Amino acid sequence: MAVRAVVAQWSRFVLPLVGVVLGVAFVSGALLYGASVRAALDRAQPSGIVIEGAAMTPALAARIAEAPGVQSARLRSTGRAFLVGPDGGVVGPPEWAVGADHVGDTVRGHAPGGPGEVVIDDQTARRTGYDVGDVVRVIVGGVARDARVSGVVAADPMGGTFMAFDPATAHRLFGHTAIEVSGAPDTTALVPLLPEDAYIASNAAAGDGEKLTAILLGFAAVAVFVAVFTVANTFTMLAAARAREHALLRAVGAARRQVMRGVLAEAALLGAVATVLGHPLGIAAAWALNGLFGVGDGPPVPLRPFTPVPVVAAVAVGLGVTVAAAYLPARRAAAVPPIAALRTGLPPTTASSRTRTVGGAAATVLGSALLFSGSQDLVYLGAPLLFLGLVAMVPLLATALTALVRGPLTRIAGVRGTLAAENTRRNPRRTAATASALMTGLAICAAVTVPIASVAAKAQRDAETGDAADVRITPMDFATAAADLPARVAGLPGARAVTPIVPAVLDLGDDRVGVTGVDPTTIARLVPIRVTDGTLDLRRGMAVSTETAADTGWRVGSVASGDVAGAVVSLPVVAVYDAPDGFHHDALVDAAVLPEDRTPTTVLVQAEPGQADALKREITAALDNPTMLVRTRAEHRDAEGARFDPFLNILYALLSISVLIGALGVVNTMTMSTIERTREIGLLRAIGLGRRDVVTVLRLESVLIALLGTLTGLVAGGVVGVAVVLTQGGLPVVIPWGRLAGFVAVTTVIGLLAAQWPARRAARTHVLTAIGASE
Amino acid sequence: MVAEAVALGKVYGDGENAVVALSGVSAVFRRGEFTAVMGPSGSGKSTLMHCLAGLDAPTSGTARLGGTDLGALSDDALTALRRERVGFVFQSFNLLPTLTAWENITLPLALAGRRPDSAWTEQVIAAVGLGDRLDHRPAQLSGGQQQRGACARALVTRPEIVVADEPTGNLDSRSGARILELLRRCAREWEQTVLMVTHDPIAAGYADRVLFLADGALVDEMPEPTPERVLDRMRRFDSPAVGR
């Protein structure tokens, strides 16, 4: 019977089915992709034991080689090395660009024979078209140099861009960085042999696989939550449409339980179909993700789609969630009194219940209180509470807001506006359930957008470092600048003044002070420093900011002694200064006094007046190094502000599934509502409502529902977002109005599209058939 | 002459399943005339009415309203014609549940984007006796009040013709009588042309004349009907069936 009922009404089940299918697919996909990533990370685990740390010496290698069970212990030199591609950019993801000393065999060509030769991996060779004999540009430690490809080795299964140098060159470039141990030693026996700052490398990335799975599952849970709304709403609407049928069943002797079981059986069937369709879709999604965002950028680890966990999860979500969502509507359907079979007229509309509203208001207030209590932990409690409270209040909001817009809408769209507003409020619970589905996705969109906008605004503000540089040079992420970078830039004709910014820490034993290395001759021209005491001659010592002076008690003439990266220094204080806002450095020293391995994180350059762009081009051309970002002041500020955009876009992509399911819910509600109102639409057409007007009324109604969900969602998410920002001291609260308006625009379009199909259908219905349709 | 049916024919479906609902009906409806259409169930009464009101298209013949050939009009033009030149009263479900009585009554004007002519609208509302119920929704009105609201809505645009399909079919006799008196009054006092389908002889007795349909054809016409004479005429439809 359930099968027949579902088949007969298949069109009403299609949209909730799609919603559940997407939910199942999301969960399956998250689990499968997560498992594949974990497997890839496990595979990346070195096969033997690797010892890493600062003190990798031949002596240590020799000692370890003597340990019981160890066959050999080999010193390795590895580090960051970038390859410049034929397009002038860095090849591959920078975090997977690795250089090392050459060991093992080449698949083509021969091992590097000297500093001018390099070996690349075959995947990189394929990707760039480089091959044995080609001269390529290699960047290590910020220094770009040309090298001839002497050979090609097999790519690491993780992918990445791999380059190998002859051992002497590698040692010069990277130093000794690890000891590779072969054999089967007892690792606990090795530990006592290691100096303090050496350790046995573990696969730190393995936990990332778990974290990734958890994050993806979180977003999948949101999608499932939204699907629950859609399913529950569908069954509620179906129960209303079939109230007479159920009452008739009850009148002829069916028990409540039997009616309920019938409805639940339909839900189970729907869930089973959703599981069967959703799991393969999840496999496809995981497969696509694996291809697009594999670990590293090597060939992905094959998926194992039929392992127990994803399959069980798919069934639990598909079947379990659907049946659970249908439970309450099924109970309500079974509660129809037999006498209802004899009544005519539209199904009674349920107004929003008082307890629900009061409970919702209480939860909203309590949630807000927790959110703004100032405690970070309470935010996690307050956010869901506020959200659920608002969800409970949406029916009331629906009634209130539509009453509010009725007048304006009537003025704008005439009686079509009146009809749309009235239709939206005639069944507040249905409107609310539909809106809540959209609300969920948008609440989370807003809740992530507000903090990220705030963080981005702070980054942008921090980018205003108060200096007077026209152009700044910074290494891209994962890259470093060469120590001679400032000197090279200073040699360019267009550069008037150049200073490096070299961060270091002066360890005083009981305290630590940041000492920033700069160029003593130019710093005063590049940063408007106001000296309050002494003279700013960094060749004779250190200048400290007034804050640092206050903290440490140093005055001009004091001598600070401590160690900087292992080297003991004694620095007399020669000046105390007030720095401009944004120039956050404790103390300034001559960069030359810092150890050589401290490289600049920024190089500030002053151009001839009005020549910033020309200077930027001049520097870019001279460096010929894609790992060095050369930016004007404005470009730097914009780039800092846009840093988080890719992250935000990934979040939006994950949330779009939830918004899509919510949108399907709007389509579903509009479809069911227009079917219910066939007679009404027929009557309106008879007394003179045009076809296009029918479409307009339904579009307006649909947009109203969508906007109700959007606005409540954005308010809820915005409040949570602001609360999160407030718990992070020092962050400015920034409401990204533009983006929020963008969400409203998107959901308005969703509302319009959602009405498309139901409205077309309604406009096409034959007037006489519609009037004749039984209610 | 306000409306006219010329050899009006309507066939539903085709081939073996074809049902002839109307076969060559010709009739003329004069200004201010209250016409009742009677006949056995399935005789084509509703079809005739629908064709004259621009709700349905005949398969042969011509339906004219105030000189306009309805067959020549597009769907949009027909919609506008129904909105401005025809008033409808159906047997049930005449009012939109979400709108107040006032909004329902003035709905055709609102659909046309016209302001209600307040004097006329007040006169109509007074005539139907809903002056104190204008803020109520249909669910708060009795069946009779709802039908009177429907009549007011049909009249509010001063249409060329008011068509009513069994307007009293769902009402008790007292409420029904009020509707019928109202329809007679608007024909006599306001020269409103009214076309009413009914199978109640008493209802037909309110009309100026009765058209009798049988098997899709016009078989008789009775001026100045009384319920007794109509009942008599109706019995003659039934008698062959008795003899069969």
Ligand SMILES: Nc1ncnc2c1ncn2[C@@H]1O[C@H](COP(=O)(O)OP(=O)(O)O)[C@@H](O)[C@H]1O
């Ligand atoms: N949409 C339709 N499709 C097929 N046959 C129809 C349709 N509408 C009416 N008919 C048929 O046309 C004939 C006349 O119908 P109708 O005008 O409704 O009669 P009345 O109103 O006199 O009862 C009937 O035989 C009916 O079955």
Ligand SMILES: [Mg+2]
């Ligand atoms: Mg009929």
